Amino acid sequence: MNNNQPDRHELFLIPEGMSKVSMTKDSKIPNAATFTILKEDHTLANLLRAQLLKNPKVLFAGYKIPHPLEHTFVLKIQTTFETNPLEVLLIEMQTIIRDIMDLNKKFQNQLTLHGLEGGEFGGSRMDF
């Protein structure tokens, strides 16, 4: 192709040598950091932001997508002194995981209630 169309794989593939998540500590504000997450969009970003804000130890949580053509977002977190951004982020992500697993179980139960077995996946398979 001799045009400037971005490659289709740019949506998914993390460039070689890069890590999905990276963290930069804020040099001026204590207990604050910026996380850069590659190849993700509002779906995950807003989910994390909303979950973080429920935690009383989180003083600030916000995200932005720096450029519409780059599939990346940055998440800024500031916490109280009791903890640190990395720790709360991990804790809150575990909460999301638990909630989603729970929701999946409830969805399966609802299907049974409606006289339907779960789909062929039984709601536990992790390969798509």
Place this chain on the structure above:
Amino acid sequence: MNLGDAKGPQVTIRSIDHERKQLSFILWNCDLAVANALRRIMMAEVPTMAIDLVDIEQNSSVLVDEMLSHRLGLIPLTSTNIRDITYTRDCNCAEYCQNCSVVLTLNVRCDSDTNRDVTARDLISTNPNVTPYFSSEEDAGVVICKLRKGQEVRMRCIAKKGTSKEHAKWSPVAAVAFEYDPHNKLRHTTYWVETDALKEWPVGPNGAEEVAPGPDDPFDYKAKPEKFYFVVEGTGVMDPRDIVEKALMLVHAKVVFVVQDLQKLKW
């Protein structure tokens, strides 16, 4: 339904309409972000099969090659066994192979005096799990093009696994209806009005699920949306309950993937 004693997000299925491929459910006691993530994933990240490459051997129809390939791409292909197929980008093969693609052939020539419709029924798949979708035996199939006497189309179509954030042809859903706060108590939307919003904007069917605010009720600025009304309407390539299920697992996988990397970091 009592919102008070429930822990974590809850789901209630309202109806399943197999004929119209619709699944209607309520997600409640849950955050707007969770509901929206689920909606976005159902629409954009649940993988399906769709024709992605077309080798045209002969095309004397009135449609140009590009037009035909585009139309072929949009034909829904059954994707219930999608996990048996890998993404081409993850496959070891050079270009495409059995593990990451399905070849469909289209070979039609019109020899009669009447026009011949080329439809999805004429597509012959090499994999019985990945065939064009038909709603019933009588369904004539999507019309791809029409041929006059002497015209011919002969092509090899390579269907690949993909997600609709790359191209909408891979979307497993025709639509995902999503509503919350049917009475607009939270004022997340502003109605355009001539004179009276209540008269000009009738409440939808979900309005019965929630108590309408009285005309003099004060605005609760702390209120949060907590009930989300979904109607997932599939294209037929996948059962709607599979779409929801897979979307849930995809949200899960997404978070797990980031957690794994995050655990390597040190504060």
